[in-house]
Amino acid sequence: MAVKSGQAPFVNEHELQITLESLKGANSLRNKCVLLFSHFIGLRSKEIAALTIGDVYDIRLMAIKEIIRLKRGYTKGKKFREAFLVDPTTIDILTKYLETRKEDLSADAPLFRSQKGGHFSANTMQRMIGLCYKKAGINASSHSGRRSFATNLIRRNADIYSIQQLMGHSSISTTQIYFTSDPLLLKEQIYKLSQ
Secondary structure, three states: OOOOOOOOOOOOHHHHHHHHHHOOOOOHHHHHHHHHHHHHHOOOHHHHHHOEHHHHEEOOOOEEOOEEEEOOOOOHHHOOEEEEOOOHHHHHHHHHHHHOOHHHOOOOOEOOEOOOOOEOOHHHHHHHHHHHHHHOOOOOOOOHHHHHHHHHHHHOOOOHHHHHHHHOOOOHHHHHHHHHOOHHHHHHHHHHHOO
């Protein structure tokens, strides 16, 4: 029996690309957008499920918002926080996705509609994300995007306090886990001994 480490698997850029390319059919743009929100904004499944169109798109200005203000009801611990929608690929896919939603482009409409037309539940969103990876043959979970987001920030030398804020962690010790669980960073530290 496999031992569970408690850490979501890290999804590298190649694996993410394979997953995105495997998404076909009526909901492919929606599902790509969901994965990108996890990987490049660092949102939890619950936060992604709760988003409305108005959270990410200014209907009056007809423009994607650069700052997503996550309401207290969306977040773990019911804390207000801001996330940043600046990744060009994410913006491009979101723009294409919103084009498919022209008929119901109201600020209060769920950004990501379930098959029933309403918001996803947090659990259904987790399952849907996991299924996207599984269909692509990638070993990952709904939390893998967030782990990849944090790990990529660490690898680019972002400071721990910025990462804590971006991840929405109330405790710095939660953020520290991401620093100690990256095998590539640990390997780099060992290489320093041989220099």
